[in-house]
Amino acid sequence: MSGGATAARELPAGLDAASVEQMSAEQLLAFVIEQFHPRLYVACSFQKEASVIMDIALRISPEVRFFTLDTGLLFPETYHTWRRLEQRYGIAIDVYQGPSLARQAVLHGDKLWERDPDACCGLRKVAPLKQALARVDCWVTGIRRDQSPTRANTPKLHWDERHGLWKANPLADWSDKDVWRYIAAHEVPYNPLHDRGYESIGCTHCTRPGSGREGRWYGHAKTECGLHG
Ligand code: SF4
Numbered sequence: 001m002s003g004g005a006t007a008a009r010e011l012p013a014g015l016d017a018a019s020v021e022q023m024s025a026e027q028l029l030a031f032v033i034e035q036f037h038p039r040l041y042v043a044c045s046f047q048k049e050a051s052v053i054m055d056i057a058l059r060i061s062p063e064v065r066f067f068t069l070d071t072g073l074l075f076p077e078t079y080h081t082w083r084r085l086e087q088r089y090g091i092a093i094d095v096y097q098g099p100s101l102a103r104q105a106v107l108h109g110d111k112l113w114e115r116d117p118d119a120c121c122g123l124r125k126v127a128p129l130k131q132a133l134a135r136v137d138c139w140v141t142g143i144r145r146d147q148s149p150t151r152a153n154t155p156k157l158h159w160d161e162r163h164g165l166w167k168a169n170p171l172a173d174w175s176d177k178d179v180w181r182y183i184a185a186h187e188v189p190y191n192p193l194h195d196r197g198y199e200s201i202g203c204t205h206c207t208r209p210g211s212g213r214e215g216r217w218y219g220h221a222k223t224e225c226g227l228h229g
Contacts (some may be wrong), residue, residue, distance in 0.1 A: 009159040020157045025170035028156055029053070029140070030060050032168045036138040037063060043132075043227075044068040044093055046081045047201050049142025049171050051190045052182050056170070057140070058089050067094040067132045069227075071124040072101055073113075073203035077193045084189040096128035113205045124203075129227055130163070138166035143228060144179075145172050147200070151228070 011020065012035075023031065032040055042057055044050045044066050057064040068082070086093060098104070104112060104123060113120040133139055143154050160167035171179070183190050193201050197209030 011157075017155065021155070021173075023156065025053075025174065026056055026060070028168055028170040029057050032138050032140065032157070032166070033057065033061050033064060036136070036166070037061065038065060039135070039137040040065065040140070041094075041132060041136045041138075042066045042140040043142070044082075044085075045142065045201070046074070046078045046085070046191050047142065048179050048183060048190045048194055049144065049174075051081075051085065051188045052179055053140060053142055053170060054085060054089065055182075055186055055188045058091070065094065066091065067096060069125050069128045069132070070095050070097050071203050072097065073124070073205055075193060075201065075204055075207075077191055078201060081189060081191045088189055094132070096132045098124035098128050111205075113203070117206060125227055133163045133165055136165060138168060139163075140168045140170065141228065142171055143169045144174055144176075146175060 011017070020028070042053060042064060044054065046068070054066065082093065085091075099107070104120075108119065108123075109115070112123075139160070143151050145152050145154050154169050154172045156170065156172045157166065157168050159165075182188065191198075191201055198207065199210060201207055
């Protein structure tokens, strides 16, 4: 299961989709770390699921690599959570960024996020994600099936056709309560915006308090930034 964007798309012998679905988050993370590290990248959004995955992954191996997409428009609480996690675990999270906000304004005008959020996410999230994923054979996300209808059928491990590599979603079958239970049991640092009613947390201009992903891109039909579908 290695070899860059042309990596074999079949699961290893003896492992089928049903058996992957039986794996716990710990088992799946251990499996992909063993199969792919160092060509494995864990995505960090600094939402509560990212905190849980970081804690589990680093218990398995302190060498696991993490990355984030810094849009330059994250909440102060999100940047603070980023620093807290790095300090707690003694790690440095790789950063990928789009153009500076000034450059974006010159090229596309002010407040692109209001006029064309798809274009803004494309520049500030999707393009940097492509850069990050070009370096690895598998990435890990904090997607949960109960976050939105578009995520309801998320497999725990699958070939990510859009980006040409494997994608692991170890918390796919976790509930919100499962996440909070883990955070409390292991005293994991998490984004305090969750305590203020923000279920899904992105950029300051496009995030409002709300359950599920309804607080994102308020006033637009958009529910995904283009990273996951
Ligand atoms: S979430 Fe909003 S501000 Fe952030 S990149 Fe997307 S459109 Fe731009």
